[in-house]
Amino acid sequence: MRHTCIDSFSGAGGLSLGLSKAGFEILFSFDIDELSIKTQKLNTKYFNHEAVCTDITQINSKQLMKQLGIKRGVLTLFAGGPPCQGFSIQRIGEDSDDRNNLIFEFMKKVVDFLPKFFLMENVPGIAGKRGKEILEDAIAFAEQNGYAINRQILDAQDYGVPQRRRRLIIVGERMLNGKLKFQFPKAIGKKFTVRDIISKLPKPPIDGKDHAKISLHRSDKLSKINLERIKYLKQGQGREFLPEKLLAECHKIDSSVIGHRNVYGRMSWDEVAPTITARFDSFTRGLFGHPEQHRSISLREGALLQTFPMDFDFCGNKVDVARQIGNAVPPKLAYAIGKKIIQSIV
Template sequence: MTKPTMIDLFAGCGGMTLGFADEGFVPVLAVEWDRSAAATYAANFGEEHVIAGDIAGVRDVVIPPADLMIGGPPCQGFSNLGLKRLDDPRNQLWREYMRFIMKARPQVFVIENVDRFSKSPEFQMLTDEVERGMLKNYELSFGVLNAADFGVAQRRRRTIVIGSRVGKIELPSPTHARSPEPGSGLMPWRTVRDRIGGLPTRPGSTELPESVTEFFGEAMPGVFKGLDIHFRRDPRPLSLERYSYVPPGGGRFDVPTELLPRCWREKPTGTTDVMGRMRWDFPSHTIRTEFFKPEKGSYLHPQWVPDQRRRDDDRIFIKGDPNLSVDRVVTHFEASLLQDFPEDYQWVGSKIAIAKQIGNAVPSGLARAIARQVRPYIA
């Protein structure tokens, strides 16, 4: 049986393609404007079908027919973390997605986006096109899925839209749960330990190896894989002191007041998960693009052993044992594993570029679940 073909738009470093390729789909075109991300995609799936450039510049004549189209138009314009500007040009890139649908005529298309996407004006415009416009031959299913419910060791909520002209396709049902009921057939959530347990806790280097490879006629750092991206940062002594007080599942409120930066001392309420520590036996929080900054979320390594107690203003602070606790953020390698990339996945770019690729990716386990749901409908 001929394997179904697919196009990946806004492909990033290939997380979504990875999940669909695992289920037998063959990529025939990928478009990604970030050249480092496009190079990472090319390192893993081949350069010959990759366009590293602006999707608006891709001519109709080079768009091949495909059975499936996947992709996630950039979400920064209406993300809960950003400004909701209707005139943000990034919000209009979904129109390019529709142009590709009209040219490639896929049997099915899949859109992945932020959890609030279904409440956005752009989503309403998309549904209008399905009801009475260019996409009127397609039926939509949509909803918010949690990657942890599909075997990913990360709680990451994303809106998934499936459009089909071969019969309505419902979203996949969870395969995992936090506390599965007996007889439900569901498996327990995968944990941080499942993915990064056993890795070296104290990486020897703070840098990527020296390596350069050419992609799209340009020399780029890489290709790196596995322990190549398992490098550490060197925090200041004050930062290490702060980290040492944070237990698994804890955060900035566990740090003694006198050690907090002024902005946090003067804001006793608000964000709770910053400077947080992961838990070994639970999925991680969402891995974002700046996971290497502890002030951005719960990114401290989960290994922590209490050391001593002291009382301050009627509060008891428990400090981690510096000989047994791992007071650092997760490495790029650990973050990639929590994003469900395989250990031998290949990476191209600078440290910051690779972190951005990891944080922006679709966990392949979530993509695989969608691919398994879609595959039986494609002739």
């Protein structure tokens, strides 16, 4: 039996990667970011589906179904993670953020294709004060069109991902004969640490060049003050442990309330990593310093902590690549959810 899938808002392909490993055949993916699509096309070892750079509002559902040779109601899964920055707790946003309308655009495409299941990944903040009304309207629309809704906040560290990463997962199951089978995956028990994943990597060059044998394993030279800061810190410590002379000026005003405490920080070897964000390439943005070396973690280390394979490559400059990695659904989390969806079918 074919388990077919369309991946919307696909980014660099983390969701597709995990779902395909779980047993899904990715028929088509799309994203508005050109570099993310180029990344998918670059990784022919993992992807052979058509990936297109386009806006979801430009997708003609009937035309795409004809192109893919499927009819309405045949697709197994319509998946995606509509951009979530409008709801992120790291951003003071408003419900009027244009990106929030994409939640409903996603659900409209679900109803167009009428798949057996849909999967939506987003930040927990979408269910909070600012996003609740938008989310509930979208869910109500899905329910009106025959879907039972399963929702749960999952932490990626419970599914083989070596980082704290809480995400709201919504799985819609089309009600057939009144029988609903989907259940969220149970935690696997074992937690993987930073040491488990990156401790065996050699030191990267500090001149911004890639390691000779490991792509994207490089380290930019820190400024004098940032080098002093990271040298002062022990594993797991952030800027609240810095002496006043090493604090940024904004943190000297009132270090207890301004900004996030865990910036200018180091990871701990024997703990899971913090959430890998779109700016994990700088330890000034979080606990993204190497546990013992005086540098930020490399792009490759960030990708590994997101559970991308060692040979998975990315297109773009440093900032582009960090953004693609940080915004991705960890493939191992996608795999765990995908497996449970397939088990619900057979």
